[in-house]
Amino acid sequence: MVTSVSCTSATFCVAAGDYLDLASNAQALVSTWNGTSWTDQEVGAALNTHGNAGLYGVSCTSTTFCVAAGSYSDSASHSQALVSTWNGTSWTDQEVGAALNAGGNAVLDGVSCVKGALCVTGATTKTAPVDRPSSAP
Template sequence: MSWTVVSSPNVGTNTNGLRSVSCVSVSFCVATGLYTIGGSTAQTLVEHWNGASWAVVSSPNVGTSFNILESVSCVSVSFCVATGVHGGGSPFQTLVEHWDGVSWTVVPSPNVGVIANLLLSVSCVSVSFCVATGTYDGVLPVQTLVQHWDGVSWTVVSSPNDGTTNLLRSVSCVSATECVAVGFTNTGNANQTLVVSLTGPELAPSDQVSPAFTG
């Protein structure tokens, strides 16, 4: 087995970066990230693979400040979710975009922190179940942030915190009842590994409760 460089387009004249990729077949992959042109602020970058080549696909941006897509998860050629952060307001806001097979659109997502809110990873197992993780800053301590998609809307899910700084960098779900998120926590001396897992029944769009993450 060997890796080879595959040609991929660049939009920005200053910065181009792909931070995440998700594939559902040999002929459909999505990569997300950011680009900048000159001294402009970062904008979302989405590229699709069709089995032969990578191509830039139009993706929206919120406001005139920076927009970054940190992670993407696809369950089919007609449903993908990308998450990240935008600076279109104060505090920094979560950014969620959905692909419906035709176009990318911004989907509302809640914000908890009064300083910053970031969704750094997302994992979907169906069109009605996704989990996104990250962090928010509520003027200390910095807390873990978990959000759940039920097919209708994104909601904040309770998640544990062990220190004064807590962040969930990545999440992976294998079903609507089994997810694991990882990151770090800091109690003042050094960063420590943090692993949290999903516990709770599978949720339907009509359910009024969200699953809970535990340490």
């Protein structure tokens, strides 16, 4: 399920969201448009040890800089904030604020980048487990 799209031109767009893998686990997904075709790539897989990841926002300022934001489930089944950054070649995943998220219910709901690498995100934390909708099989 695509939840966010960002384009810098007619020949460069990034769509972000999630999909269900063969084990019915939600995995975070980005898909990049080059003007001709889409290329899909899973992000956050190494962090998503409990199988409930998704991206809820993406923002690009150029073909060499994008940020996607969302969440993943850690080994304790806690929802942790996730940021993945595009450098024009590959995505780099980073957990965000895990040390502050003792209850394990953080989600980055969106991201906006305005110039270069200047970005802001919006987050929610809850006192109950986060159950984000994921793609239907």
